[in-house]
Amino acid sequence: MSDADLLRSLGVDPFQLDPAPPGAPRQSAGAERLDGNHPCVGCGQPARATGVVTVPGSGRR
Numbered sequence: 813m814s815d816a817d818l819l820r821s822l823g824v825d826p827f828q829l830d831p832a833p834p835g836a837p838r839q840s841a842g843a844e845r846l847d848g849n850h851p852c853v854g855c856g857q858p859a860r861a862t863g864v865v866t867v868p869g870s871g872r873r
C-alpha cells in the first residue's frame with residue numbers, strides 16, 4: 813500500500829497536506845511543526861506527531 817493509499821484509507825486527502833519542509837527525508841519527523849500551531853488533519857487538534865510521505869503527482873507532504 814502506498815503512502816497515498818494509506819492516507820486515503822484513513823480518510824485523509826493527501827493533496828490537502830502541507831508540502832514537506834525542503835530536504836526532509838521520507839518518513840522523517842517534522843518536529844518544527846509540533847509547536848501547537850499545526851492542526852491534526854484528522855481532528856483539528858494541535859498535531860502531536862508528523863511525518864513525511866510521498867504523494868504521486870504532488871511530491872512530498
Ligand SMILES: [Zn+2]
Nearest residue numbers: 852854855856
Ligand atoms: Zn487528530
